Amino acid sequence: QQKVQQSPESLIVPEGGMASLNCTSSDRNVDYFWWYRQHSGKSPKMLMSIFSNGEKEEGRFTVHLNKASLHTSLHIRDSQPSDSALYLCAASMQGGRALIFGTGTTVSVSP
């Protein structure tokens, strides 16, 4: 069973719109969450990380974390065509170096 589950599988967002992506871990040992972005034909690059309950904002990107439910979400406001990519969620245990990835959400921003 996949330990990190993401939804939706794909998302079409109008330019300037809001994209909301979800990620949940089924492993109670998980403590840290990471979001990676992978543009087509490129390697994944870390976008944001979150370790504590609450919200973290960086520019147009906001992540939320609820540690009780092991659920994190990524929100992209004012979506741009350059945001079209595969977004991967990853989880790890505190102090652990093994990142377990989900299958990803493909975001397509339509002009």
Next chain:
Amino acid sequence: DTTVKQNPRYKLARVGKPVNLICSQTMNHDTMYWYQKKPNQAPKLLLFYYDKILNREADTFEKFQSSRPNNSFCSLYIGSAGLEYSAMYLCASSGGSNTGQLYFGEGSKLTVL
């Protein structure tokens, strides 16, 4: 420079033949990883080296071997390739206090025929 380099970028192998993939990084990172990525599947962690200590996932323990002769290099070795090994193999490294920030290479695409 945050570059992780992988060689070869493309590899064609026959069933039953060995495959060796190479990864290098110049960031002096203490940890190097190998992930297997198949279409529409999550990147699957195969193994990682923390310094000289190799950690292998239980379900891939016998299928993949690795070596890290020095801090900069890490290899992934398949002794006898099967059709199910066809995939993209991603190498990554991380270091310092931000252990979850992985820097990925461009990948090595393995096709087994």
